[in-house]
Amino acid sequence: MVTKNEAESRYEIHVDGALAGFLEYRTVDDVLALVHTEVDEAYAGQGLGGQLAKYALDDAKARDVKISPLCPFVAKYIDKHPEYRVTVR
Numbered sequence: 302m303v304t305k306n307e308a309e310s311r312y313e314i315h316v317d318g319a320l321a322g323f324l325e326y327r328t329v330d331d332v333l334a335l336v337h338t339e340v341d342e343a344y345a346g347q348g349l350g351g352q353l354a355k356y357a358l359d360d361a362k363a364r365d366v367k368i369s370p371l372c373p374f375v376a377k378y379i380d381k382h383p384e385y386r387v388t389v390r
Contacts, residue, residue, distance in 0.1 A: 303356040312357050314340075314349050324353040324372070333361045334369040354378040358385045 303314045312324040322340035326333055335357055340349045354375050361368045368388050370376040379385045 303352055305356075305360065312353050312360075314353050314356075316344060316347075316349070322349050322353060324350075324357050324375070326357065329369075331366060332369050333357075333366045335372050335375045338372050338374040350374055351378060355382075358382075358388060362388050 303312055306313050306323075309323075310326055310328075312326070313320055314322045320341075321344040322338070324335060324339075325337045326335050328334070335354075338350050338353055340353075355378075357375070358368065358379070362385075366388075370379055370389060379389060
């Protein structure tokens with residue numbers, strides 16, 4: 302399950318109650334900068350990074366906020382999912 306942890310400025314994904322990964326962000330004016338994605342090695346290969354990216358991009362889209370994909374993983378995700386290109390600043 303993915304949640305937004307505003308206190309830590311990151312989206313988090315949990316598996317069976319354990320933190321499995323996160324996507325750090327920074328908000329600058331009206332832009333959501335997606336900075337760094339990290340998934341614990343124990344959960345590698347399960348598509349969790351993609352779930353984090355999708356959740357963050359959907360959140361930005363729902364809030365009508367532009368994004369800046371500073372994280373290479375998120376940038377690749379957007380390349381593979383062109384429907385999110387409209388949100389890129």
